[in-house]
Amino acid sequence: MKRRATGMAVRWAAGLTLLGVACGPSGGGDAGPAASGARTMAYPEALPPNAPSRFGFGSEASPERVALWDIDVRPDGTGLPAGSGSVAEGRQVFETYCVACHGVTGTEGPNDRLVGREPWTEEGPPAVRTVGSYWQYPTTLFDYIRRAMPQTTPGLLTSDQTYAVAGYVLFLNELVPGDAVMDAETLPAVVMPSRDRFVADDRVGGSGPVR
Numbered sequence: 648m649k650r651r652a653t654g655m656a657v658r659w660a661a662g663l664t665l666l667g668v669a670c671g672p673s674g675g676g677d678a679g680p681a682a683s684g685a686r687t688m689a690y691p692e693a694l695p696p697n698a699p700s701r702f703g704f705g706s707e708a709s710p711e712r713v714a715l716w717d718i719d720v721r722p723d724g725t726g727l728p729a730g731s732g733s734v735a736e737g738r739q740v741f742e743t744y745c746v747a748c749h750g751v752t753g754t755e756g757p758n759d760r761l762v763g764r765e766p767w768t769e770e771g772p773p774a775v776r777t778v779g780s781y782w783q784y785p786t787t788l789f790d791y792i793r794r795a796m797p798q799t800t801p802g803l804l805t806s807d808q809t810y811a812v813a814g815y816v817l818f819l820n821e822l823v824p825g826d827a828v829m830d831a832e833t834l835p836a837v838v839m840p841s842r843d844r845f846v847a848d849d850r851v852g853g854s855g856p857v858r
Contacts, residue, residue, distance in 0.1 A: 718793060718794070720790040722783075724832070727831040728806040729831070730809075730830065731807060731810050731829060731830035732828070734814045736807070736808075737813070737816070740815070745796070745797070758798075760775055760777050761820075764780055772844070778820055781841055783841050784835075785822075792812060793806075793809050813834065814827055814834075822839070
């Protein structure tokens, strides 16, 4: 038993030595040639002879698989799918999937507040940044809902349901009428109050570091 404990202690001490080498300072003092050399790890130039030619990780990135992730929507509506949804239908979707996190009117929470038209001031945007007071494009609403909502089951909603609930949130923010129907043409046409509050970053090149 004593011999086994001694062996474990040696391995534990060796582990601490390696950890100290890996986490030691990279500058700011002379650690000596031995310590400096210890931090330089040598990696093999080739796999060992018994390594397989292929490890078989993952699968082919077929056009069909890529299409499942290529769902980004641009401000002008490029990328929006076929389908449509009315504000009335959106209310049903909202009451089924959204009220638990955002409240009945989109203001109660406990998660982010969705509804509000608090204006901007000379100091900047409103303290509570809602869809109605801060979001620049209505297509962003569709894109985000399709990717991330409902929170516990993202991707559950159909395109029609996503159009519908996006329209309902816009209706709650008094941006579309109650009989509105959202689709690939009508959704991008909604003018958000904060559309012109942002400055396009058109910088290119430069000699400074990329941040």
